[in-house]
Amino acid sequence: MKAEVGAGNNYTYQWTPTEGLNCSACPEPIIREIEESINYTVIATDQNTGCTSEQQLLINLFTKCSDEGYYIPNILYSNGNENNKMFFTKSANPEEFRSIVIRDRWGNIVYQTENIDAIWDANLNGRPLESGVYTYVVKAFCPENEEEFFFTGDLTVLR
Secondary structure: OOOOOOOOOOEEEEEEOOOOEOOOOOOOOOEOOOOOOEEEEEEEEEOOOOOEEEEEEEEOOOOOOOHHHEEOOOEEEOOOOHHHOOEEOEEOOHHHEEEEEEEOOOOOEEEEEOOOOOEEOOEEOOEEOOOEEEEEEEEEEEOOOOEEEEEEEEEEEEO
8 A cells, every 4th residue: 555645744654453564653564474364454644733544455365375286287199108198187285176177269168077086088079189279277275265266278189
C-alpha cells in the first residue's frame, strides 16, 4: 500500500497487527515471512490538524502449492522406444492429485482419469491418436489452503 501525502504535511502511521512488517510506524512497510493471510489496519494521523484516516489492507498469502511436485511426460512415442510408449503421471504427494484431462486441438477429450497410477497408451476408442500436440489440465488439492488448484501443459504424440 502506498500512502499519498500532501507536500509539507506531517503524518504519523500506525499499522496493526505488526506480524511480518519491517516497521509499524512508516507509510510503506515491507511485508515478509507471514504464515497466513492477514488483514492489516493502518491509521494515518495528520499531526497539524489531528485528523485521522483508517484503512484496511488484506494481504493474501500465496501458498507453495504448484506443479513442481509432479512429473508428467511432454512427449510420447507410440511406435518407438518402449520407455516412452506409455503416458503416466507421478507426484511427490499422490494424495493431492485429483484428475488429469487431455484434449486435442479442437478441445475434445482424448483421455481422462482420477487415478494417479493409471497408464495410458495414447489410444482413443482402440485407435492410436494422430501425431500432434495435445493439452492437459491437472486438478490437484493444496493442503496448505485446503483448495483445489489447476495447472496445464502440452503433450506431443509422435507416431
